[in-house]
Amino acid sequence: MITRAGTAGRDRRRSELREFLMSRRARVSPAEVGLPDGGARRRTPGLRREEVAVLAGVGASWYQWLEQGRDISVSPQVLDAVGRVLRLSNTERRHLYVLAGLNPPAAEVEPSKRDMCEGLRRLIDTWMPYPAHIMDRYYNCVLYNDAAATVLGMRPETTWNCILDFFTDPLYRSRARNWEHNARTVVAQFRATCAANPDDEGFQQVLADLTGASAEFAALWEERDIEDAGQIRKELDHPLVGLLSLESTALQVPARPDLTIVLHTPLEEANTAAKLEWLASPEGRRGAMYPVAG
Incomplete structure (x- = not known):
């Protein structure tokens, strides 16, 4: 009716x-x-x-x-x-x-909107001293700010694929206190993305790379959990400042549906905001220049 x-x-x-x-x-x-x-x-x-x-x-x-x-x-x-x-x-x-x-x-990128990276670079740099990065539709890292390098360990020598690094980067895993809990969420969100793009060979390639590189990913993938992208709480043990409590939020820009912006917001626990500000300060940057375990 x-x-x-x-x-x-x-x-x-x-x-x-x-x-x-x-x-x-x-x-x-x-x-x-x-x-x-x-x-x-x-x-x-x-x-x-x-x-x-x-x-x-x-x-x-x-x-x-x-x-x-x-x-x-x-x-x-x-x-x-x-x-x-x-x-x-x-x-x-x-x-x-x-x-x-x-x-x-499905939304597509208009030709006039393809050159937005400079504006997005300004966005994540303005998010300092908090970590932020941008991924393409296959979870490949497109841009990241200095805080993402300092806190999350993003660096040129990693694969530049965020979900593959989540499972295989020893530096990130050594810092992530709640890695096991978040791993289930990450895989469930990735399954939702793959399900929405069943004929996309790019996702199938990422899936093959993940399955071959990580037995832990393969086991979680077989559980077939599915979840929409949203917010994830991250607890990181940083070698210079100790515990950091962050909330990551995945955002999409309608004009660039092929990109996802991931912003990390400090939570009240562990005085995280002040610690991130110190890490971005000249003193904190000098401290990061010296080798520290983890």
């Missing part, structure tokens, strides 16, 4: 669909799609409905009904054809799916 609120929401969505398609159609000139512009006789800004229909390979009446927000059956293939004619961005294409009542396709 459709409730009054459901009917109102559907009507709003159809109204927005109509206005959205009309506005996108008005942006595209006939010349951009290889049609004559018609000169001064052309009254319609952008493309006509009939022109969109022909270029998308759909019936003129059907497209008119779509733009009017009528209750018609739509398919992803047809919406993609309309999106190509209207030159929709990936974000706009996903929006069209939502307005048409379909599950949107």
Whole structure:
């Protein structure tokens, strides 16, 4: 049964669909799609409905009904054809799916958003003196700040894959007090990511590398636990300042769905914030220059 609120929401969505398609159609000139512009006789800004229909390979009446927000059956293939004619961005294409009542396709990185690393570098550097790093979709480390190096042991000679390092880096494991507890969460979150990308060979390669490198990972993977990414409490025993209690939070930037930002926030226990500030100070940096066990 459709409730009054459901009917109102559907009507709003159809109204927005109509206005959205009309506005996108008005942006595209006939010349951009290889049609004559018609000169001064052309009254319609952008493309006509009939022109969109022909270029998308759909019936003129059907497209008119779509733009009017009528209750018609739509398919992803047809919406993609309309999106190509209207030159929709990936974000706009996903929006069209939502307005048409379909599950949107996976988010993609817009070409104009690919060069965001400088801005993201500024973000994690501003997070100092707290650790922060950025991973790609396969858990490969893209960037990390100085605190991540000092506290988490991130360094050029490791694999640069965060989940592989979690299981195989002896420096990190020597510091992680609650490693066994967090290992279950890490594997469960990785399984959720793999399950969402079943045909992605990149994840299959990471899985093969992990299974071959760590018997502990392989055993946990067989338990088939699954969990969404979120926050993880980390207790680290740092050789210079002792216990550090941190909470890591995984964040995604909608414009860069291929990247995950991991920010570590100090918890109140063990005076962690003050210890991190000292480690980032000139005195703390000098202390880190000398070999210390662990």
